[in-house]
Amino acid sequence: MSDTSPRAAAHLTVEELATATGVTVRNIRAYQTANLLEPPVLQGRLALYGRRHQTRLELIRELRALGFGLDAIGDMLTKVPRSSASPYALMAQMFSRGFFQVEQPARKSLSDLTAHWSETATPEQIERMVRNGLYRPVPPDEVAKDASTQPPVFEVLSPSLWAIGQQMAELNIPLPTVLDMQEKLIEHTRALARAYVDQFVIAMVREVVKAQELPPSDAVGGDDEPALSPQLLRTIHSVIERLRPIAIGSVSAAFPVVLQQEFDRDVVHQIQALLKQAKDQTS
Numbered sequence: 001m002s003d004t005s006p007r008a009a010a011h012l013t014v015e016e017l018a019t020a021t022g023v024t025v026r027n028i029r030a031y032q033t034a035n036l037l038e039p040p041v042l043q044g045r046l047a048l049y050g051r052r053h054q055t056r057l058e059l060i061r062e063l064r065a066l067g068f069g070l071d072a073i074g075d076m077l078t079k080v081p082r083s084s085a086s087p088y089a090l091m092a093q094m095f096s097r098g099f100f101q102v103e104q105p106a107r108k109s110l111s112d113l114t115a116h117w118s119e120t121a122t123p124e125q126i127e128r129m130v131r132n133g134l135y136r137p138v139p140p141d142e143v144a145k146d147a148s149t150q151p152p153v154f155e156v157l158s159p160s161l162w163a164i165g166q167q168m169a170e171l172n173i174p175l176p177t178v179l180d181m182q183e184k185l186i187e188h189t190r191a192l193a194r195a196y197v198d199q200f201v202i203a204m205v206r207e208v209v210k211a212q213e214l215p216p217s218d219a220v221g222g223d224d225e226p227a228l229s230p231q232l233l234r235t236i237h238s239v240i241e242r243l244r245p246i247a248i249g250s251v252s253a254a255f256p257v258v259l260q261q262e263f264d265r266d267v268v269h270q271i272q273a274l275l276k277q278a279k280d281q282t283s
Contacts, residue, residue: 014040017049021057028057034070036060036077062233100244106159107138110152113162116169128179132186134158189251196247204239 018025031037037056040047056077063073113135114121121129129135136155156162161182168178 012049012054014047014049017053017057021054021061023057023061031057031060031070034074036070036074059233066233066237100248101157102248103157103159105136105155105157106162107153108156108162110154113154113156114175116166117175119175121175125175125179128183129154132183133190134161134182134186192251193247196243200243200247201240204243 012020014025014028017023018028023031028037032039037053037060040049040053042048059077060073063076068076110121110126113129130137134157136157138153138155165178165182168181169175
């Protein structure tokens, strides 16, 4: 009977592992220190590494090349479930870290959020702002050491949209009306986003994985290792990166056309109503 234990599978020294993966010995040890790589198998004083170490290192190397920091990689790998679905879980972690965002969030106090209306938002309005997904309450321990004496702070996920709200305030549009418009905007853009994710992103990832003939997880270094090759990771990242401006640009391109159509339809309706009213008054 063959020995399939980790000790039997481990046969590479750290120098041989570095040569096999293109990762320096120094970085291998740094990844171990950061708990991104499990410890080697010790045979006396000799530290040996196996296929599972090599697969994990290749994955870390590719994530680093795509711009992810060690903390982000550690967070992603920790959240990947130990199952055959792990490639999809890892990709979900990759693209859930602000991949499609084009703005850096800004932090504002509650008074700053509504200062242009010269009023303080009610608890009900605050709940609506948080519920629509554009504003995130910042936990006190993220604000400052003396957070107990600080007013509530919110993270504005779209400073540009917040600035548009300021412009609406300057046009004397009431805060409740602006919140109504924001909720409608989020409702419909969220539906568009779901359509893109369901019909394009998920389908595209499924086809790429199928084309690459992705093996089951136990075929790549054990059942606790994501079955995701660096090449596949690079391909999916590249395709979704190309999709990002297409998805955002299509909404920007379509909205002015639809806005004009709705405006024309409403103006025509109002003119017809006024003409009918004038006719009724003279008859």
